[in-house]
Amino acid sequence: MTPSTFDLTNCEREPIHILGSIQSYGYLLAVLPDTYSIVHASDNIADLIGQSADELLGLPIDQALSNSSLSANALIEFLNVGRRSESWEGLNPQQFAVNGKSWNLIVHQHQGLIVLEWEPVGEHNIARNQQLIAQALTEVQASRTLSDLLQNTAQRVKKIIGFDRVMVYRFEPDWHGHVIAEAKEDHLDSYMGLHFPASDIPRQARELYKINLVRLIADTTSTPSRILSQPDWPNDKPLDLTHSVLRAVSPIHIEYLTNMSVQASMSISLMYRGELWGLVSCHNTVPRFVDYPARQAAKFVSQLLSTALEFRKDEEDQSSLLHFRQNGQYLHEQLLLDENIVKALTKQPVSILDMTKGTGAALLFNGTVYRLGQTPDDDEIRGLADWLKQNDMESILQTDQLPNLYPPAEKFRHVGAGLLSIILSKELNEYIFWFKAERIQQVTWAGNPDKPILVDADGQHRISPRTSFAAWVQNVRNTSEAWAEAEVAAVVKLREDVLQVITKQANEVRLLNQRLQLAYDELDAFSYTVSHDLRTPLSSIRCYSEILLEEYGQDLNPDATALFQKVIDSTERMRALIRHILFYSRMGRTELNTQSIDMKQLLEGIREEIMITAKDRSLTITIGDTPPIVADETMAIQLFTNLLSNAAKYTQLEKEAIIRINGKQSDGEVIYSIEDNGIGFDMNQAGKMFDLFKRLENARTFEGSGVGLAIVKRIVIRHGGKIWFHSELDRGTSFYVSLPSTQTR
Incomplete structure (x- = not known):
């Protein structure tokens, strides 16, 4: 197997939510909700309650803790409260004393099990954390630039958790990360502005970040504690740690952090409209535990930032949408005043070029190409139209990497690396195109983004995390600035305006109308066939089913009765569909x-x-x-x-x-x-x-x-x-x- 044929997706297939172990600083039990019987336990649980996992498995909590200083009654009462409220978030953490030491208990319920996780109570400063949160709230409300907000968020999170380095890490459209803010100790090299490849945080890890917003790795050098299961537990149902705070770390990720000289890390998700926008990524050169309240304080600061991101992005989108809609209204008025499509769209004070932030626009209409701004030449635009027609494009296409979809576009990438296009008539080969010029980017990666492939002693190939994070520069080509939602919405509206005028001008000679008429005739014939050939047997099916149900319903078992009702319901849905088809067909005449x-x-x-x-x-x-x-x-x-x-x-x-x-x-x-x-x-x-x-x-x-x-x-x-x-x-x-x-x- 060569590097060129090696499957680079194995990191994305690693089941990181069921690794079967937890980090060594905490302890775990998983119990059944109805009996509180223990079905899973971390191998180190004896250090907390004095009995081994093997002795506890299968026992109810009150019996398992009978000889422990951990109060079984207090624990059961806490679990009862959580079950009654059907929520644990407002109850976490709950402090319990065990052998004279305080522990935070964090509980969640997932896949039919209640999972209990104990971790140490840290020496956090509640007053200081509250003050930092208040300062962050004031800052978000103030009129600041986004870069200021990002930088100050990194600094505040660093104060709360005390790590050596805190970065704000934004995901780009291809999911590679870009460090856009950083707070660090003076002796550390800066990662500000560096890019990290998408494979550093694989897809399944990003999905977990959307569910579990805070992730702590306290000590990469420690040995994780295995999770043991009661003997009769199915092997194909390992404990799912998706919502766990103690979930162990993938060996690949441990190696990655070790190569970065990081022995503790913490990540906090930044969300935008329910999707992962970025991370607050925290690194420490020595092991460091951050307790639950401090993690929650850091999480709250990042959520304030997420709120600010959404507000500022929505404000920007609305401003752009209003601008493009206004230009669209001008074009609409021009179309109504002068039904010459070409003149209205290309030769007036407001043209199709003003409908987007594109650097060029073109109209292909009645066999002629009309160009505005910086565009490919006429033959290249005709070739692009032929490609769209052959590839059965829908009415709208947008891409910021046209040469990757349409290789001939590499010749004109300097004016057309990005494309937004709408179809006016596929049969008549009529389109409107908007182009964005290539945006050549010099991307500075944190080390070579290509993972090295190593061969183990047994001859197995595996991907190794990068060992160097020194700046590695790459020129990225064939891409443009992405198309905004406001731009797409504006051209959707423009397409309807133009088609309205075209419809008024249409005549029998136009190929589009001929084909539409043929389609209408065929639909009429089909709909009448449906009406006459299907309505009668459909009515019979319904009638006979109702008779059978009425006459013999009392002799049928519930399953048979339900099946007859499904037959009746299905015939009613079919009749409604026939009515819709008939109405659609008859509208034409x-x-x-x-x-x-x-x-x-x-x-x-x-x-x-x-x-x-x-x-x-x-x-x-x-x-x-x-x-x-x-x-x-x-x-x-x-x-x-x-x-x-x-x-x-x-x-x-x-x-x-x-x-x-x-x-x-x-x-x-x-x-x-x-x-x-x-x-x-x-x-x-x-x-x-x-x-x-x-x-x-x-x-x-x-x-x-x-x-x-x-x-x-x-x-x-x-x-x-x-x-x-x-x-x-x-x-x-x-x-x-x-x-x-x-x-x-």
Whole structure:
């Protein structure tokens, strides 16, 4: 096996949450919740309570501790309180005296076991820690730069835990780390500005950092204590230490820290919107124990920093989004005033170049390339369009490493290492492109990022942690500045604006309309086949099932009764799907009966229906301004019922679900917004939002057919309007519907 073929992912497969041992400074028991019988114990437990692990396994706590100075009654009472409250976080730590020495007990429950971990009570200074926390809070609230906040956080954590070095370590998009703040002792070399490869903190370790926000390694030179299990415990169910404070350390990581001359380390997670943004990474050259209260104080300081990160990032995103939306509105007005697509997008004071922070933009329309700013040449843009068409690109594509996806782009990386593109018409090869120039980075790594591969005495290959952390410089090419969410949201809206004008200009000669008409005809034929060929047998299945259930239900066992009910429920879902397909098909040929619609009455009726079905949960639907619209009443009811029902469905996981509807009258159009605080979605999947039978990944656990939004889009198009949206994962979704304020046909 050569280095080129060696599997470099073995670090990521190491089961670090079930290493089977704990750090030697503490002690562990795991008990069953109902009987408090001991099923796991650390091998060193005798040092705490005077009995070996073998003697304790299988015994209930009161019997196991009968000869120990640790009070069994006090311990059981503490466990009872935790079980009744169904939470241990507010109870940890609990101090217990054993043989005249105080110990902190930290408890958690995981995978059907209660895990008890004892560690020493340290000599922490509560008053000083509280003062440092208060200073950190004041600092976060003050108007400071982010770099100041990061640096002062590192200094405060260092004061709390007393380590030699504290770094703030930010993860880059490829998960390699970058030291952006540091507080250290004067005699140590600085790591400020250095980069650490992603393999230094493998994927499964990053996942644990999201769950267990503080991780202490008190002494890398100590021998861990094994976890023993009662004899009849299944071998395939080792104790999961995901939430443990004493979890032992991977031998690979111990070797890594030793190579850094580190004998104690501590990491505190920095989170942003539920994801790991970075770490506060702490190193000490000699063993050092930090007790639970001090770790919690350091954790609180880092959480203040996480809050500041989220606030500042959200503030920045909103500012950018407002700027791009304003430019998008200018472009929209230009499109309405002058329906020459090319002139409106490329030859006016505000152009497509102003829709992002890109360094260049291009429009490929009616066979001609129109370029703005710094872009590839015409032939290179045409080649890029051909590649997108061949690779079945969705309506939007974004990348900050285009040459890695499309090798010919390496020739023009100086102007186009990053690409954001939208499809106007795949059949007619019409696109809008935005480019970002290559950002050549000179990255200084903490040692060569490539791990050396060693051969053991038995001939086995293994990755060895780096032995040198001296600065190692590398030039990174083929990448650009990343595309922001605000930029993607802006071009999603622009695409709808442009397509609205294109639709108005379309005629029978255009290939797109021909193919769309063929698809509609085929869908009509399919839907009628479904209607006539499936409805009758489906009704028979339901009818016969109901008869069998009614006539023989009392003779059937519960499982058979449940199966009959499932058959009935499935036929009802199938009938609903058929109705949706038929409605979608018939919209293409149904004449519009447009009239002025009282939206207040319409929306209140829909709200009442939704609230009846959602009576068992907390749901608030607020209706703001309701200017009238001119539309077909039946289709308008279907349109807003689908949007509001979706909002209600995807807020089911929220304790307090909130939906807001508001209308706004402007020149020539009425715009309604429907906003919710539900699960949201990744804007990278925006291209499939209105596709028939397509559902987004995070919505698959919710019941649905994938037809509702396709119906919504078709209704809007029939009325000469447009629909767009903006969303963020776990932060809700906003849909916007624009309909003309005058009658259309």
